[in-house]
Amino acid sequence: MTTAKNVDINVHHVTRIEGHGNIRVSVRGGKVERVEMNVVESPRFFEAFLRGRRYYEAPHITCRICGICAVGHTTSSVKAIEDACGITISEQSKLLRKLIFYGEQIQSHVLHVCFLVVPDFFGVGSVIPLASTHPDAVRLALRLKRLGNDICEVVGGRHIHPIAIAVGGVTHFPKHEELLGLKRKLEASRGDLKVLADLCATLKIPDFRRETEYVGLTDKEEYAFYDGMLASTKQPEPIPPQRYREWIHETVVDHSTAKHVRTPKSPAYMVGALARFNLNHDQLHPEAKKVAGALGLKAPCYNTFMNNVAQVVETVHCAEKAIEVIDELLTRGVKEEPLVPPSRFGLGAHASEVPRGILFHEYELDKKGTIVGSNLIIPTTQNYANMEADMRALVPQILDRSVGEMTLALEMLVRAYDPCISCSVHLIRL
Amino acid sequence: MASAAPVSAKPKIAVFSLTSCEGCSLAILELEDVLLDILGKFEIVNFREAMTERSWDIDIGFVDGAVSTPSDVEEVKMFREKCRVLVAMGACACTGGINTLKNYQNEEDYRKYVYGDKWKVFPTIPAQPCSAFVKVDYELPGCPMNKFEFAELAKCVLMGKPFRLPSEPVCVECKKKGNLCLYEKGLVCLGPVTRAGCGAICPTYGAKCEGCRGLVDKPNLQAAADNLTNLYGMKIEDVLAEFRLFGAYQKERIP
Numbered sequence: 001m002t003t004a005k006n007v008d009i010n011v012h013h014v015t016r017i018e019g020h021g022n023i024r025v026s027v028r029g030g031k032v033e034r035v036e037m038n039v040v041e042s043p044r045f046f047e048a049f050l051r052g053r054r055y056y057e058a059p060h061i062t063c064r065i066c067g068i069c070a071v072g073h074t075t076s077s078v079k080a081i082e083d084a085c086g087i088t089i090s091e092q093s094k095l096l097r098k099l100i101f102y103g104e105q106i107q108s109h110v111l112h113v114c115f116l117v118v119p120d121f122f123g124v125g126s127v128i129p130l131a132s133t134h135p136d137a138v139r140l141a142l143r144l145k146r147l148g149n150d151i152c153e154v155v156g157g158r159h160i161h162p163i164a165i166a167v168g169g170v171t172h173f174p175k176h177e178e179l180l181g182l183k184r185k186l187e188a189s190r191g192d193l194k195v196l197a198d199l200c201a202t203l204k205i206p207d208f209r210r211e212t213e214y215v216g217l218t219d220k221e222e223y224a225f226y227d228g229m230l231a232s233t234k235q236p237e238p239i240p241p242q243r244y245r246e247w248i249h250e251t252v253v254d255h256s257t258a259k260h261v262r263t264p265k266s267p268a269y270m271v272g273a274l275a276r277f278n279l280n281h282d283q284l285h286p287e288a289k290k291v292a293g294a295l296g297l298k299a300p301c302y303n304t305f306m307n308n309v310a311q312v313v314e315t316v317h318c319a320e321k322a323i324e325v326i327d328e329l330l331t332r333g334v335k336e337e338p339l340v341p342p343s344r345f346g347l348g349a350h351a352s353e354v355p356r357g358i359l360f361h362e363y364e365l366d367k368k369g370t371i372v373g374s375n376l377i378i379p380t381t382q383n384y385a386n387m388e389a390d391m392r393a394l395v396p397q398i399l400d401r402s403v404g405e406m407t408l409a410l411e412m413l414v415r416a417y418d419p420c421i422s423c424s425v426h427l428i429r430l
Numbered sequence: 431m432a433s434a435a436p437v438s439a440k441p442k443i444a445v446f447s448l449t450s451c452e453g454c455s456l457a458i459l460e461l462e463d464v465l466l467d468i469l470g471k472f473e474i475v476n477f478r479e480a481m482t483e484r485s486w487d488i489d490i491g492f493v494d495g496a497v498s499t500p501s502d503v504e505e506v507k508m509f510r511e512k513c514r515v516l517v518a519m520g521a522c523a524c525t526g527g528i529n530t531l532k533n534y535q536n537e538e539d540y541r542k543y544v545y546g547d548k549w550k551v552f553p554t555i556p557a558q559p560c561s562a563f564v565k566v567d568y569e570l571p572g573c574p575m576n577k578f579e580f581a582e583l584a585k586c587v588l589m590g591k592p593f594r595l596p597s598e599p600v601c602v603e604c605k606k607k608g609n610l611c612l613y614e615k616g617l618v619c620l621g622p623v624t625r626a627g628c629g630a631i632c633p634t635y636g637a638k639c640e641g642c643r644g645l646v647d648k649p650n651l652q653a654a655a656d657n658l659t660n661l662y663g664m665k666i667e668d669v670l671a672e673f674r675l676f677g678a679y680q681k682e683r684i685p
Contacts, residue, residue: 142462
């Protein structure tokens, strides 16, 4: 390694991620002087313009924060509003919401792993050249992505900005044959998922290790996505998500535009598939556990790049769990139900595990049900501090490489988080 | 809208985002069944969300997002300059979309509410459609845009055929679906004055039309307002609040 090396890396608008972000690294005399992930997304002011809108509009407005995890925003939003309105939804509504949630996880994870991450491992700039060199693999990825969308369409009308998830329940009731059709597609996709796992096994995941705190939901009954208690690898007991402010602290760290999210235990923590795996791996479906074993993913795993492997493992889990939920719905029979009306208007908060990690929504309603305040804490925002800490740890390890290779490694690290910058709303400079 | 002359053998297309959720860009990738066919007919040369390469020799540029910052203004002008044909995708690009909700609040107040004492660091302007700054050749409305309309437009441009949006209201498509009119359930639905082309997807899945595709050509707003107030006892302020959601509401045109 050249000890006196000077390096400047400046990536304007990192590609193959959602939203606009820049990487800036400067090394002087072999010492890392500056590591920045600059978020240059246009500010959108959702928290401000929610004020004055009616309580039932919140899910349809906040899903417009992000096209990739629109189901996730809708879910955290309805649950928080229901908390503020004293609403308990029916078991059937919960099952349908879980089903669409699994659909979005599948579509988002497949999009990220196959279309945004994989090109790096083939030395190409996008999936487009792979359509000619590896047409079968690309078709398989498209089929799996389509599978996730199909689930979202049957339950919610569409994936991007789902329609039928409403405060108090759901507004659409899939027919028996539609659910049966989905089940058959899911069963038929097991072969494709096996091939996906085999493909994943051929990727040379970079070697990297930095222990951090992992935060997410946990549930006694199942691997938590839709619901659960707030848990951390550094806390002995989970707490209700409504008490999130005890652990999740948004702080301004200097005189610049910086905003970090930290916990009482760590200045940086990670959320997302790897965090969920580290917290809840015992509850994975047996098929998903097999894939984790085959891909060398073992808890606790401190290699951020393995987040992509965890996404593949979760994809298998979600496909199997979706079949279980459909079976339950088919046995019960789906009936039309009215939305459960509010019993009060007040303060409410909730969280769900969207593809990129835990997503908190909190609302304050006046006594007529008009939104007067809100706070939304986005997975990518929570990950920025950890991203920076990872980059600081990675740069000294790769100083002997060319600037081009270092840049690629840093971009791959950022991509491993599957950042969703439009989502992260607040402009941040680390 | 005008028809375009057929562009070069394999048109070079680009996809850009301004202030948006990038859901319309993503909707292109959700055309899974025909995506490979589209890739065979076009050359994608610039699409930050999906690829690393970036070229500025562009036949057709698709842009999602509203213009809501000084840098958005510069970018939309640059896109116009670099693209022979410019297409606005989705409500944000066509009408300003949901971003326009901030336009109804005091600017200093909403900036301080989100960014506290650092509010001046983040420049913003009232959210506006692309057409407020540059000539837009085609608009694909909706939140998100209808991905099949995108595919249809791509086909029309490829073949040099005219592309037209439906001119009837959402109610026409909703009736064809056999849905129960949502006014019968006491909901304020914007279907009567909103441009069709979405297949009345929201009423079909149990939600009211939120007007995301903008107003139909020559809407009879006076009649809509009279019906809502006289027949259904709606307050006009409530109706206007509904219209504001997607920036489809233009002050001077609503009675």
